[in-house]
Amino acid sequence: xxxxxxxxxxxxxxxxxxxxxxxxxxxxxxxxxxxxxxxxxxxxxxxxxxxxxxxxxxxxxxxxxxxxxxxxxxxxxxxxxxxxxxxxxxxxxxxxxxxxxxxxxxxxxxxxxxxxxxxxxxxxxx
Numbered sequence: 732x733x734x735x736x737x738x739x740x741x742x743x744x745x746x747x748x749x750x751x752x753x754x755x756x757x758x759x760x761x762x763x764x765x766x767x768x769x770x771x772x773x774x775x776x777x778x779x780x781x782x783x784x785x786x787x788x789x790x791x792x793x794x795x796x797x798x799x800x801x802x803x804x805x806x807x808x809x810x811x812x813x814x815x816x817x818x819x820x821x822x823x824x825x826x827x828x829x830x831x832x833x834x835x836x837x838x839x840x841x842x843x844x845x846x847x848x849x850x851x852x853x854x855x856x857x
């Protein structure tokens with residue numbers, strides 16, 4: 732049974748930083764693309780970032796970001812610990828949302844990941 736458990740959410744002032752963590756279990760972690768989506772109140776879920784499964788390319792892992800976070804957020808993974816992280820800098824009030832960790836049994840994250848965590852609330856105050 733695949734489980735994804737997020738942590739690290741909370742309240743931060745605009746311009747501040749947070750680091751989200753996701754602990755994965757029940758899967759061959761290195762073979763899964765991992766990612767983060769978010770959903771703000773009254774809005775659809777939005778892609779935030781993803782990182783490819785390991786061993787796909789000789790050049791290493793590939794990362795992808797939503798346009799609005801590119802340059803401010805960084806996704807990373809630790810296959811030994813079965814963890815994925817999202818470092819968020821220069822946060823904006825409009826980025827207040829529930830952030831979900833996702834996992835997909837494929838080289839790259841799809842638009843509809845197979846597995847989702849329960850989510851962690853991030854609130855950015857102005």
